[in-house]
Amino acid sequence: MSDPRQEFDVCVIGSGAAGGVMAKELCEGGAKVIMLEAGPKVDPSQFLSHKWPYELPYRGLRGEKQAPFHQVSTAIRYENSDQIGVSEVRVVGGRTLHWNAVALRYAARDFRQWSVDGIEEDWPLTYEELAPYYERIEQLIGVCGSDDHLEILPAGKHYLPPIPWRCSEHILHRAAVKMGIPVINVRKAILTVPYDNRPPCHYCGHCMDGCDVSAVFTTPDCLLPKAEITGNFTLRPNTIARELLVDREGLVRAVSVVDRLTKKEEEVKAKLFAVCCATTESARLLLNSQSPQYPSGLANSNGVVGRYLHGHLNDGMDAYLKDFAGVKPFNQDGATDHVYVPRYNHLAGKKDYAGGWGFQVNYASYMFPNQAWRIKGYGAAYKAYVRRVQPGYLMLGTFGKVVARPENRITTDPGHLDEYGTPVPVVHFRFGENDFALWRDSIRSLSEIGANLNAEVFLDFGQAPTGFASHEVGTVRMGKNPKTSVLNGFCQSRDVKNLFVTDGSCFTTSSEKNPTLTIMALSLRAADYIKQQRRRGEL
Amino acid sequence: MRRRKALKIVALAALAPKLDAWGTSACPPGEAWTPSDYQLRFFTAEENELVDQLTEMIIPADPHSPGAHAARVSLFADLMVASSNDAIQKQWRAGLKQMQEEATQSSLAQALAKSALHEGRPATDLERFFAVLKGMTIDGYYTSAIGIHQDLQYQGNTYLSAFPGCTLRVRSAQSGVPSPKSEVS
Numbered sequence: 037m038s039d040p041r042q043e044f045d046v047c048v049i050g051s052g053a054a055g056g057v058m059a060k061e062l063c064e065g066g067a068k069v070i071m072l073e074a075g076p077k078v079d080p081s082q083f084l085s086h087k088w089p090y091e092l093p094y095r096g097l098r099g100e101k102q103a104p105f106h107q108v109s110t111a112i113r114y115e116n117s118d119q120i121g122v123s124e125v126r127v128v129g130g131r132t133l134h135w136n137a138v139a140l141r142y143a144a145r146d147f148r149q150w151s152v153d154g155i156e157e158d159w160p161l162t163y164e165e166l167a168p169y170y171e172r173i174e175q176l177i178g179v180c181g182s183d184d185h186l187e188i189l190p191a192g193k194h195y196l197p198p199i200p201w202r203c204s205e206h207i208l209h210r211a212a213v214k215m216g217i218p219v220i221n222v223r224k225a226i227l228t229v230p231y232d233n234r235p236p237c238h239y240c241g242h243c244m245d246g247c248d249v250s251a252v253f254t255t256p257d258c259l260l261p262k263a264e265i266t267g268n269f270t271l272r273p274n275t276i277a278r279e280l281l282v283d284r285e286g287l288v289r290a291v292s293v294v295d296r297l298t299k300k301e302e303e304v305k306a307k308l309f310a311v312c313c314a315t316t317e318s319a320r321l322l323l324n325s326q327s328p329q330y331p332s333g334l335a336n337s338n339g340v341v342g343r344y345l346h347g348h349l350n351d352g353m354d355a356y357l358k359d360f361a362g363v364k365p366f367n368q369d370g371a372t373d374h375v376y377v378p379r380y381n382h383l384a385g386k387k388d389y390a391g392g393w394g395f396q397v398n399y400a401s402y403m404f405p406n407q408a409w410r411i412k413g414y415g416a417a418y419k420a421y422v423r424r425v426q427p428g429y430l431m432l433g434t435f436g437k438v439v440a441r442p443e444n445r446i447t448t449d450p451g452h453l454d455e456y457g458t459p460v461p462v463v464h465f466r467f468g469e470n471d472f473a474l475w476r477d478s479i480r481s482l483s484e485i486g487a488n489l490n491a492e493v494f495l496d497f498g499q500a501p502t503g504f505a506s507h508e509v510g511t512v513r514m515g516k517n518p519k520t521s522v523l524n525g526f527c528q529s530r531d532v533k534n535l536f537v538t539d540g541s542c543f544t545t546s547s548e549k550n551p552t553l554t555i556m557a558l559s560l561r562a563a564d565y566i567k568q569q570r571r572r573g574e575l
Numbered sequence: 576m577r578r579r580k581a582l583k584i585v586a587l588a589a590l591a592p593k594l595d596a597w598g599t600s601a602c603p604p605g606e607a608w609t610p611s612d613y614q615l616r617f618f619t620a621e622e623n624e625l626v627d628q629l630t631e632m633i634i635p636a637d638p639h640s641p642g643a644h645a646a647r648v649s650l651f652a653d654l655m656v657a658s659s660n661d662a663i664q665k666q667w668r669a670g671l672k673q674m675q676e677e678a679t680q681s682s683l684a685q686a687l688a689k690s691a692l693h694e695g696r697p698a699t700d701l702e703r704f705f706a707v708l709k710g711m712t713i714d715g716y717y718t719s720a721i722g723i724h725q726d727l728q729y730q731g732n733t734y735l736s737a738f739p740g741c742t743l744r745v746r747s748a749q750s751g752v753p754s755p756k757s758e759v760s
Contacts, residue, residue, distance in 0.1 A: 086732060088723065093654065095718035200740025238734040363743065369731035370738050403729050408713040412694050414633040414687070419726070423639070426727055 044070040044270070046566075047291060047306035049277045049321070052130025053552050054539040054559040055312035056255030057173070061563035062310075063268040067570070070270040070304060071263075072293060074313075075108045075126030077256070077273050078133065083246030089403070101245045105134050108296065111460040112316065113452070118467050119498075120347070122316045123506040128273050129256040130314065131506060132552075134244050136372055136399055137225040137252050139179045139553040141170050141190045146547035153390035155470065156440055159544040160516045160525035161561075163190065169557035169564075177253040177556070178231040181223030188392075189220075189378045189549075197228045199237075199374045204357055204430040205397060209375070211488040216383060222376040222397075225253035225553075232258065241369025241401060272304075278458045280309060280325040280334050280535070287534045288334070294456045308534045308566065308575055311512075312559070315345065315541040319446040319511035320461040322537075335512070335529040335537075340522050342447055344440040345465055345511050346546055347504025349475055352395075352433040353482055354406050355491040360428030368429075372399040377432070379548050381477065389473035391437030394548045395482075400431050410494045425492060432485070434478050437548045438503060439470045440510050442520075467501050475501040507551050509543035527562040534575060538562045613650050616657035617664065622671050623649050625683075629674065630712040632687055640726040648715035655711065663707075670704030677701065 045067035048059045059071050082104045089095040099106070108126040125131045144163035149156040167190070174192040182198050183191035198221035201209075209219040226243065227236045237251040250257040263269040274296040281303065283289040290303040311318045319342040325334035333341055377395035381387060400406065406429075408422045444466065448459040467475075479497045486493035515521025518530055527542050529535040538559035540551050569575040615623055630643035630652070643649075656667050677686035690705035697703045716722040723729045 088720070088732065089718035090720050090723070094658075095651065095714065097655075097714060097718070200738050203741035203743050206741055237738075238736070239738045240733060240735075241731055360743075365728040365730055366743070367730040367733065367735070369733075374738075402731055403723060405717055405727060408717060409710065414691060414709060416635050416637045419634050419637060419642070420639070423726060 043305040043307070044068045045306065045570075046070075046308045046310060047072065047304055048310045048312060049291065050130060050312035050314065050317070050539065051128050051255055051260070051271070051273075052125075052312060052314060052539065053132050053135075053255065053556050054314075055130070055310070056132070056259035057556050057559040058310045058312060058536075058538055058563050059269060060259045060263045061560060062566065063263040063266040065563075065567040065570075066268065067567075068268050068270075069263065070272060070306065071260075072275045072277055072291070072304065073126070073128045073130075073271070073273045074276045074296065074317075075128065075273065076296075077128040078104050078107075078246075080246065080248040080250075083248050085242040085245040085248055086240060101242075102134055104246065110317070111452070111454045113449070113460055113462045115462055115464055117463055117465045118500065118502075120463075120465050120503040122347075122463055122504060122508045123314070124316065128260075128271070129254045132254040133246055133256075135252075135506075135552060136244050136396075136550075138373065138376070138396065138550040139174065139177070139181075139223050139225045140376075140394075140549040141192070141557075142166075142547055142549055142554050143188050143190055145188075146545075146549070149390065149545045155390045156545045157515055157517065157520065160514055160521075165525075166554075166557050166561065169560045170553065173553060173556045173560055177225045177258060178227050178234070179223055179225050179553075180221075180228045182221045184218070184220040184378075186218065186220070186378055188380075188382065191223075195223065196231060198222075199224075199226075199228055199371050201374050202368055202370060202398065203360070204368075204428065205375045207357055207359065207489065208397065208430060208432075208485075212377065212485065215485065215488060217377060217380045217485070219375050219377055219397075222373045224371070224373065226371050227251045234258070237371045239370050241372060241403075243372045244399075275304075276456050276458075277313070277321055278324065278456060280311075280321065282325075282327050282329055282334070282532070286329045286532060288532060296456070299456075309536070310562070310566075311535065311537045312539045314539045315347075315508045315511050316446055316461050316463070318537055318539055318541045319345075320448055320459075322512065323446070323448045324459055330531070335522050335531045335535060337531050338519055338522075340442075340513065340520060342511050343442040343445045344513050345444045345446055345463070345508065346438040346440045347508035347510075348546070348548070349393075349436040349438050349467065349471055349501035349503045350434055350505045351436075351475070351479060351482070351498075351501065352431060352496045353486055354400075354410070354494045354496065355428075355430045355432075355486055355489050356407060356425040356493075357428035357430055357489065357491045359490060360425075362424050363427045365427055368398075368402045368427075370398075373397055381481070387473075387477065389470045389477070390439070391470070391474055392548050393434050393436035393474065393478045395432040395434060397432055398430065399433060402429060405429075406431075407492075407494065428491065430489070430491065432482065434482060435505065435507070435548055435550070436471075436474050436478050436501070437546060439468050440513070440543075440545050441468055446511050467503075471501060507540075507546075509540040509546050509551055512537045512541040513544050514542050515544050526565040527558060528565070536562050536566065615650075615653050617667070618649070618653045618656070618671075622668075623653060625671055625675060626652055626708075628683060629687060629708060630715070632684065633709055633712040634716045641721050643712055643716050646716050646719035646721040648712055648719070651715035651719070652711045655714075666704065666707060669700065670707065673701050673704065
């Protein structure tokens, strides 16, 4: 427990990918850092990764295997929203404890949406400016994969060996090549060889239920020990940040917190605050930090905080390759995805919508036969059929771009408080025209891929897109235009100079790529900037 | 919509059962939950008997492996329904009653066949109940030790020192599997 009178140099709120990078870097730079995390520490011995379904009361259904990450709920509410979900993981390490570890760089064009497609805005930084930080993060966390020389998916210089492909992935590759669609080694923060004192993957297939050996990058296994070793680091789990408090000059002086277990309230003081609570909670914290100087919430003089909520739209298909029907079952678990289908729709010329999609492949479990839900009938023939097609399982999951629009937003409701007395976040989200057009083209293309496989194909399309698969971004966006953004290109608030927000909420726009690697690179760049400014005495 | 649901699980924090409700080792390793002294929580003994018969008809024992009865799927269903909301519980109670009434007029096999007549586009309560009953049977059977190990002969959930890649000779790959390094762009 920290001394309540103590003032830290930096208070990092949130212990996920963004907070982990920020804390480690600033501790190594000599700053006294306190990290607040709303949830508890979860020891790997609590992971349910290797449990058989029949060892659990609900057989691993109802999200049961990820229950260790969801011990602390936030009373989030959805209003007038399409079928989407935002993630809330309150635990030391945040979502890094159960992410699928896909680690993709944004392409140069992904930072220039206005210049390339005439929609949204350009980011206040370029790929070239972020590239050195991508490189440092990749080397820090260990990423397997390869340089595939694709403009749409820039590569780093130092990848760990790629994961060998499954038979189904070779067959997908063969079909896709004929259609001009690339299939490449997936790039994931999963170790294929020993790295940074961590052992390699053991290919159990349960990456998203918690990796008990730290072969998957997580903040508590890979970054926090590096922060601790400096002697500058204090971690406070079970500490919920409710409101940022300002001084007469309008700078943040402290954060009002409540201990989750004792319900004791106190203030944590620091010279600088890095908010890394992720897209929903960061916006919530700023909106709930109202004062005479900032009546509509902190850093919100232009009313943009909470707006531009977006993420990924999702769909997919399950296919059962006929070549494998009746084959003796064999172990295909691996490390979930082994290949990736990067964006390809731009290769065929201009579309009547902006953006694209990629496919993640085979990240579902091989243990449960999903086809049992799709195949009609019952009885002995049904049972035999389910069994017969199971070895040929191949799945593709679509991750498509969603346009950032101001009307999609997080608000907070002062009339609805959670158990800690804090107004709850409310999600308002509708897909727009461009999202629908992109979605329709993605399902057309996915249907074509299915038709080119020698397989029984079950398409997974509803009447409208769904999202966000834990990839929501954008509610405290950076930007060039002070009227439509909250942060500058270094994740620093324009209104409050000792306030930084470096999680996914800082994204100006989103591409089809998974956001975490970019979150970490942006957080690292912000940390470098903070160190530089501190040296100059400007922070 | 099964996989859509799977994607959503990532965001289903509120639905995840609390660890402290069960503890992390609810049963000894390797032993099936639904313990031998399991007490029914929702079904009456008669309803449980009916569910047992119906689920066994949906996934029966065959020369390859035991079926839903041996996997005690009705007890899994009881736990799941008992922990579901009122609407779901009412649907089960009414569905089983209707199934029993149909069976009295003909036979249980004919009642089940009637309920399955328009699978995928059900129009009656009985047909809608079939979808629920079949889904529960699938979930219960293929998450049981019998379903996983004996029927599907699943080989994973283990520790490997290296992933072997594709070692099978499959028909369409016989003329040469493309190298992972070949690409189009």
